[in-house]
Amino acid sequence: MTSADSLEKTRWSLLACPKCHGNLSFLADKAVCEVCNTEVLLQDGVVVARELAAKSYFDDVFEVMQAGNHAPGTWDIFYAEQAAAVENIIASDQVVVDIGCGPELPYAKNGAFVVGVDASYDSIRSNKVVDLRVFASAAAMPLRDHVADAIICFYSVHHMTGKTIEENRSIVKQVFQEFSRVLKLSGRLLVFDMSPWFPFATAEELVWNPARKCIGTGLDMFFWKDWQLERVGLEALPGAKFSVRRFGQSPLRTFPPIFSKPGLRLPRFMYPFDINLYVWEGREIRLPSRPA
Numbered sequence: 001m002t003s004a005d006s007l008e009k010t011r012w013s014l015l016a017c018p019k020c021h022g023n024l025s026f027l028a029d030k031a032v033c034e035v036c037n038t039e040v041l042l043q044d045g046v047v048v049a050r051e052l053a054a055k056s057y058f059d060d061v062f063e064v065m066q067a068g069n070h071a072p073g074t075w076d077i078f079y080a081e082q083a084a085a086v087e088n089i090i091a092s093d094q095v096v097v098d099i100g101c102g103p104e105l106p107y108a109k110n111g112a113f114v115v116g117v118d119a120s121y122d123s124i125r126s127n128k129v130v131d132l133r134v135f136a137s138a139a140a141m142p143l144r145d146h147v148a149d150a151i152i153c154f155y156s157v158h159h160m161t162g163k164t165i166e167e168n169r170s171i172v173k174q175v176f177q178e179f180s181r182v183l184k185l186s187g188r189l190l191v192f193d194m195s196p197w198f199p200f201a202t203a204e205e206l207v208w209n210p211a212r213k214c215i216g217t218g219l220d221m222f223f224w225k226d227w228q229l230e231r232v233g234l235e236a237l238p239g240a241k242f243s244v245r246r247f248g249q250s251p252l253r254t255f256p257p258i259f260s261k262p263g264l265r266l267p268r269f270m271y272p273f274d275i276n277l278y279v280w281e282g283r284e285i286r287l288p289s290r291p292a
């Protein structure tokens with residue numbers, strides 16, 4: 001078997017029905033669930049597990065974001081050390097699922113097979129680095145149970161929002177349940193995200209619902225406090241060892257805090273967030289209980 005054949009085999013062996021997680025039969029331009037007949041389109045080299053008509057804010061801005069990630073300040077503060085942390089743990093023969101990967105990866109794959117999942121079709125279609133491109137919401141992935149050695153989210157969890165804080169919470173809970181299903185029992189979940197400082201965090205709790213009502217989907221960010229994410233993760237991955245790593249930077253280092261406004265620069269000390277890596281690993285393995 002050539003290495004291209006084996007790559008192709010790995011690709012299809014990871015996929016499952018996004019609805020019932022049953023086996024898929026592959027045809028030229030689609031796959032069909034053998035259990036519930038759900039069809040998954042294969043288009044432009046992308047596995048389409050979401051309505052193609054579903055639009056995302058990132059469809060129009062992913063190139064601006066991509067350029068901004070490499071802007072002075074942004075790369076050092078958000079990506080340089082974080083990418084090194086990922087490179088330290090991923091290795092060849094591993095399957096890594098990158099949630100909300102956007103158009104590129106900030107880390108070297110080290111020979112791992114990387115599945116990119118994104119809810120923006122234009123972003124995932126343009127990603128030429130991942131080994132399998134999946135257009136899906138992280139809440140319903142077309143992946144088999146317990147296939148991932150690692151799941152990695154770079155700054156995507158705060159974009160998983162609904163119409164109210166309550167809805168945000170239930171979407172994020174559902175996403176973590178999906179992480180638990182897709183991750184191997186020995187796997188690691190790595191989430192990079194910002195945790196808001198007081199009083200920003202309190203203000204966010206107070207004004208988010210009315211602001212969302214006024215602005216609509218224009219408000220597509222909700223930042224979780226570190227202890228809130230810890231709790232959601234431990235509910236989904238009971239018994240996992242949890243740790244937080246905080247990335248420090250010179251408080252005077254300036255960077256553009258809003259990627260669509262690169263002209264606006266702030267010193268780090270005026271940006272009201274910790275930049276964190278949350279890790280859950282080594283969860284409890286629950287054996288089925290014996291009949292009495």
Ligand SMILES: C[S@@+](CC[C@H](N)C(=O)[O-])C[C@H]1O[C@@H](n2cnc3c(N)ncnc32)[C@H](O)[C@@H]1O
Pocket residue numbers: 056058069099100101102103117118119120123136137138139153154155156159160
């Ligand atoms: C701020 S961008 C980060 C992109 C990339 N990880 C990076 O660090 O440059 C957030 C990404 O999350 C994706 N995203 C938002 N909600 C998602 C969801 N429910 N499922 C999968 N991806 C999602 C967006 O489409 C976008 O590409």
Ligand SMILES: [Zn+2]
Pocket residue numbers: 017018019020021022033034035036037038
């Ligand atoms: Zn199915």
